[in-house]
Amino acid sequence: MSTAVDPIERYSRQVRFPMLGEAGQRKLMASRVTICGCGALGTVLANHLVRAGVGNIRIVDRDFIETHNLQRQILFDEQDVADNLPKAEAAARKLRLINSQVNIEAVVTDIDHTNILDLVADADLILDGTDNFETRYLINDAAVKLNKPWVFGGVIGSEGQSMTIRPGITPCIRCVVQDNPPPGMTPTCETAGVLGPAVSVVASFEAVEAIKILSGAYDALNTELFVIDIWDWTFRRLKIKNLLGKVDCPCCQQKKFEWLEGDLGSHTTTLCGRNAVQIATRRSEKLNFAEMATRLNSLADVRHNAFMLRFAAEGHEFTVFPDGRAIIKGTNDISKARTLYAQFVGN
Amino acid sequence: MPVVRIPTPLRPHTDGQDSVESTGTTVGEVLGNVGTKYPALKERIFDDAGELRRFVNVYLNNEDIRYLDDLATAVAANDEVSIIPAVAGG
Numbered sequence A: 001m002s003t004a005v006d007p008i009e010r011y012s013r014q015v016r017f018p019m020l021g022e023a024g025q026r027k028l029m030a031s032r033v034t035i036c037g038c039g040a041l042g043t044v045l046a047n048h049l050v051r052a053g054v055g056n057i058r059i060v061d062r063d064f065i066e067t068h069n070l071q072r073q074i075l076f077d078e079q080d081v082a083d084n085l086p087k088a089e090a091a092a093r094k095l096r097l098i099n100s101q102v103n104i105e106a107v108v109t110d111i112d113h114t115n116i117l118d119l120v121a122d123a124d125l126i127l128d129g130t131d132n133f134e135t136r137y138l139i140n141d142a143a144v145k146l147n148k149p150w151v152f153g154g155v156i157g158s159e160g161q162s163m164t165i166r167p168g169i170t171p172c173i174r175c176v177v178q179d180n181p182p183p184g185m186t187p188t189c190e191t192a193g194v195l196g197p198a199v200s201v202v203a204s205f206e207a208v209e210a211i212k213i214l215s216g217a218y219d220a221l222n223t224e225l226f227v228i229d230i231w232d233w234t235f236r237r238l239k240i241k242n243l244l245g246k247v248d249c250p251c252c253q254q255k256k257f258e259w260l261e262g263d264l265g266s267h268t269t270t271l272c273g274r275n276a277v278q279i280a281t282r283r284s285e286k287l288n289f290a291e292m293a294t295r296l297n298s299l300a301d302v303r304h305n306a307f308m309l310r311f312a313a314e315g316h317e318f319t320v321f322p323d324g325r326a327i328i329k330g331t332n333d334i335s336k337a338r339t340l341y342a343q344f345v346g347n
Numbered sequence B: 001m002p003v004v005r006i007p008t009p010l011r012p013h014t015d016g017q018d019s020v021e022s023t024g025t026t027v028g029e030v031l032g033n034v035g036t037k038y039p040a041l042k043e044r045i046f047d048d049a050g051e052l053r054r055f056v057n058v059y060l061n062n063e064d065i066r067y068l069d070d071l072a073t074a075v076a077a078n079d080e081v082s083i084i085p086a087v088a089g090g
Helices: A009-015 A021-029 A040-052 A078-082 A087-098 A116-120 A133-146 A196-215 A289-295 A334-344 B008-014 B027-037 B039-045
Strands: A032-036 A056-061 A103-108 A125-128 A150-156 A159-165 A225-229 A234-238 A269-271 A276-279 A300-304 A309-313 A316-320 A326-329 B003-005 B019-021 B056-060 B080-085
Touching: A009 A021, A021 A196, A032 A040, A032 A116, A040 A056, A040 A087, A040 A125, A040 A150, A040 A196, A056 A087, A087 A103, A116 A133, A125 A133, A125 A196, A133 A150, A150 A196, A159 A196, A196 A225, A276 A334, A289 A300, A289 A309, A309 A334, A316 A334, A326 A334, B003 B027, B008 B039, B008 B080, B027 B039, B027 B056, B027 B080, B039 B056
Parallel strands: A032 A056, A032 A125, A056 A103, A125 A150, B003 B080
Antiparallel strands: A150 A159, A159 A225, A225 A234, A269 A276, A276 A326, A300 A309, A309 A316, A316 A326, B003 B019, B056 B080
8 A cells, every 4th residue: 555646755855855856866766776685784775775765676685584683684573584584585575565666676696796797787876785705896896897886885893884986986896905805814793793783874874875876966975985983983084096096906997807707706605603504506497395395304394485495404404595505504614515415405 | 103003803913902002114114013013913914925915904094005105105103004904794
């Protein structure tokens, strides 16, 4: 049931904001955004953009919802956990109730070099809701190749960073963060923790940059690396724009798209700090969960819905997605996880 | 004396301090002198050849040293050198 008669009316409070106005609002409503990752940052981003009336939003996420997500991932609730919903699908359901005027597409997949261009090609803007630099370098390659703006955000503990990337106009993420820190050199949200308000601050900065880009307010964009610590109450704006052309960036200067070409990065990976491994395979045919459930019926607690099949075996919890990808909890050992996958899911 | 600001993940290597006073007239000297006092910190920011690790960014006040003179960038007594690693979570 839609209560809005005039589609603009529901946005009246932001339309009155003179820097946006009705013309800006109409641009938002005609825009298309891909949000990569729908965890802590992604849920806040999606919430802001859907409420602001950005017309078309694609939400891409590979994961399912766990109770420890609810502390900061604002679109999810306990029922979503009980229903075994993937994050992208649960977010889309919630957001459609918030604003039926927005066209929301949920895509449950692992973003990798084979699918990123399809996921972002029709978007006016890409937003970063991911939790790792491998995916960010992939987004960066795709954005530079397709000449699309994107907004980076990262959070850990009480600290956060954000920068806005416009290919050819600003440095790209590889100009600023030249290499992915090796595992163990930097903390993750699982090892160092993360505060919900830190996420909200960073994602809100990303969202306001999105509103500026989509409404054409380019002069108001952030050209620096924004760095905050909400616990220490420190806010810094680090000057990075002179890095453009100064560092011989493989991506935006040399136009070598090493992540996009699949030369760098792996997607069968340990999920850092979670004692879990993701097995990345992509099958041409969808798995038949009903058949699998019958086959696995001797195992404990086999459950499935349209989005995932979950079971426990040999002390591990398996979550299998229709494209064959799986997350196996209870190990950080990739070869062991591959063996378990072959044993219980199949090759 | 120039001050080096230490990011949260590296503070275990500086006895928990969030900033450390140092000496030197270039960014390289200032960081090198802190590294002599705190070898575990040095290992995390410099590689074996003595170059900054590529995932470590260093700022003089609020300027990225890569568009100044890198490790040869001149440092004055009241300057602040910050080590800022990328924040990956989200």
